[in-house]
Amino acid sequence: MTAPPSALPIPARPILIRSLADALAAAQAAESAGVDLALMAPPAAGALWLLGVLERVRRSHPALDLTGLLDCGNRAGEAQGALAAGVPALLFTGHPEAAIRLSAIAKAHGATLLTACPPRLDLAAESRGGTHPERLEALCRAWLIRSEG
Numbered sequence: 502m503t504a505p506p507s508a509l510p511i512p513a514r515p516i517l518i519r520s521l522a523d524a525l526a527a528a529q530a531a532e533s534a535g536v537d538l539a540l541m542a543p544p545a546a547g548a549l550w551l552l553g554v555l556e557r558v559r560r561s562h563p564a565l566d567l568t569g570l571l572d573c574g575n576r577a578g579e580a581q582g583a584l585a586a587g588v589p590a591l592l593f594t595g596h597p598e599a600a601i602r603l604s605a606i607a608k609a610h611g612a613t614l615l616t617a618c619p620p621r622l623d624l625a626a627e628s629r630g631g632t633h634p635e636r637l638e639a640l641c642r643a644w645l646i647r648s649e650g
Contacts, residue, residue, distance in 0.1 A: 514539065514619075514620065514621070514622070514644060514645060514647070515539040515540070515541040515570050515619055515621040515622070516538070516539070516540060516541060516621065516622045516624060516641055516644065516645075517541045517542075517543060517621050517622065517623040517624060517625070518540050518541065518542065518543075518554070518624060519543060519546075519624070519625055521554055521557055522634065522637070523624045523637060524540050524554045524557070524558050525557075525558060525561060525634075526624075526634050526637035526638045526641055527540060527624075527637070527638075527641040528558045528561065528562045528565055528567070529562070529634075529638050529641075530638045530639075530640075530641035530642035530645055531562075531565055531567075531641070531642075531645055532562050532564070532565050533638075533642065534642050534645050534646050536645050536646070537565075537566040537567070537568070538565060538566070538567050538568070538645070539567075539568045539569070539570050539590070540554065540555065540558070540567070540568075540569050540570070541569075541570040541571075541572060541592075541621055542554070542569065542570070542571045542572060543572055544572045544573070544574045546571065546572075547571075548571055548579075548582060548583035548586040548587075548588045549586065551569045551571050551583075551588060552569070552586060552587060552588065554569070555567060555568075555569045568589050568590060569588060569589055569590065570589075570590040570591070570592060570615070571583050571588045571590070571591050571592070572591075572592045572618070573591050573592060573593050573595075574592075574593075574594055574595070575593070575594055575595030575596070576595065577593065577595055577596075577599040577602075577603060580593045580595075580603050580614075581603065581606060584603070584606050584607055584610045584612055585610075587610075588612065589611075589612050589613065590612060590613040590614075590615065591603070591607065591612065591613070591614050591615065592615045592616075592618055593614060593615070593616060594616065594617070594618070597616075600614065600616050622640065622641065622644040624637060624640065624641070627640050
C-alpha cells in the first residue's frame with residue numbers, strides 16, 4: 502500500500518469563512534496587505550457555495566490571487582464531487598486508502614488534496630467582539646501578515 506498524501510501547502514494562510522461578508526473582508530485585508538488569499542469553507546458548506554463565493558470575491562477584487570479550500574471531513578464522495586466541480590483544494594481527513602485514491606483524482610484535476618488541517622483563522626471563533634467589516638478585515642490582515650501559525 503502506498504503512503505497517503507501529505508498535507509501540501511496552499512498559496513496563503515487559509516481563512517475559514519461562513520459568509521460572503523467574511524470572504525469580502527478577508528479579500529480586502531489580503532489586497533491591502535499585498536498577499537495571496539485562501540478562503541476555506543467549513544464542513545458541509547458544499548462545493549457550489551464555495552465556488553460561488555470565490556466568483557463573487559474575484560469580481561470585487563480582480564487583481565487578488567485567490568484560491569478556495571473545502572473541508573470535506575471524512576466524506577470521500579463529497580471530496581470527489583468537489584473535485585469534479587472544480588474546487589482547487591480540499592481537506593480530506595478520512596481513511597488513508599480513500600485519501601490515496603482522492604489524491605490521484607485531485608492531481609488529474611490540477612487540485613491540491615490536504616490530509617491534515619493547516620493552521621487557519623476561524624473568523625467565527627475570533628470575532629466575538631462583533632462582526633463589523635472593519636473588525637473582520639483587521640483580524641484577517643493580522644493573520645495574513647503573521648509569519649507563523
